[in-house]
Amino acid sequence: MVLPEYASSTEVAVERWRNGGVSSSRDTVAEEVPVALEYNGISHAVMMASPTDLEDFALGFSLTEGILQDRSELFDCEIVSAADGIQVQMQIATERFVMLKEKRRNLTGRTGCGLCGAETLQQAVCKPAPVASHARFSAAAIYAAMAEMQKRQHLQQVTGATHAAAWLQGDGKIALVREDVGRHNALDKLIGGLMQLEAKQDFASGAVLITSRASYEMVQKAASMGCGFIVAVSAPTALAIRLAEQAGVTLLGFVREPGHVVYAHPQRLAPA
Template sequence: MLCQVEQSNELTDVNAPAPQPLHVTFREYDKAAARSEAALASEIALAITYNGLSQAVMMVSPGNLEDFIRGFSVSNDIVEDLSEIYDVRLTHFDQACQADVQISSRAFWALKNHRRQMTGTSGCGLCGVEALEQALPQLDILQPVPLPAAAHFNGIRERIEQAQQMARSSGALHAALYFDAYGNAVVCREDIGRHNALDKLIGALQQARIDTRVGFTVVTSRCSLELIHKAVRAKLGTLVSLSAPTALTVQWAIRHRLNLIHVPHRNAPRIYSPV
């Protein structure tokens, strides 16, 4: 089915319907055990072209693909902002989707000039990078913003679990969430890939023209350097992770004036940036 993505400024909240998990039959490691069903996360292959030029093929969760394409385009420096995306057309197949994206001439020229083949995976976000300059790019320095109030982190893991509709039924999914200035979870995006989840969130927030310098963004995954790149390019104010960051990640957050906070399981939140 061929469908054109409609442009909208409406922001989908955390209670919006999520793609249904797939039910798979299994039995325990016992010949006498009865067969049961488990709900497992679904995934599809997504191929993205820009003005007819193939750029990436990756495995993603099937929901919120328009958000993912917008966020992927911004956070990978293919477009400067959403005004350079003119059209998105999705062609759906049984286990795959083709996304044909029309972008501005300026963005397309820059893409061809600096193009690299990127075969996305749910693990390494640097697959296909051909030069150190691309792995460690020059990024703009952000304008500092105040840290979120400490009270916003009370019970945050439980609130994240409530917002993760897909993970509750199927598991095996990362999430990226935006919390507003009052500490309320406004939007949640989930995916098998941690980079994909953040890209989906960035796309949703930019489409709705939400000022992400206010409030904070949470990722449930390991906070890798690539996520810092995406956060800085999307001009997020505060990035919060549930897993500890690496030393290099902290250095980049400090250098680019991105607030970076880690929320451990049993200890108080830790502020790594600003120092």
């Protein structure tokens, strides 16, 4: 859903400098909007995000942050335009709301840093349970999927400013692609979108594809949903690699045909 007053992109006047010459032109740029996530009337986090697929974002964030344990615990989600941004007003199960209040943190502005607002070292580095993934993909299938994801990055094609996350099913087909100015947001939107598909997705049989680096939080979010295969265009961090090793996650970086680097659990890579 995109509110009428919040398009995903806008046009601006620019000067283009090229080969020593200057010309006036128009450019399409991505929008970035403050999005407040509210639970049972209480604001919990304000994120800078692309104003698209916000229902998916709210659900995915709630699940990967452990606020909700299941889609059924989200009773209602309403997108409301506010004076300075967008409010996502959620109604969640009372038990989950009580637990949220007990461990509430200040998470304002997490676009660039997945750990902002953590009060202790234990809160900063959460270790998900080891995954039981049976996913298995060949390098050729992964390269084909990455190429397909790129074709479906419509906002990136017109703005050059957004990240994407995609879900590769066990049959080698891309089920869903989500985009956002923030890489964490794109992954949360993907997870939320998958949870709302009519055909239930098996997180143990597929792979998450991302157009960013594989930071700790990207691995943590995917693993928390039971996904054991992450494919990244750029490099992982050392902490992300350690987490992938501990959680049993296959982690690939620098995936650009005809090559890639395997950082953890190569056993899920199938022969060509």
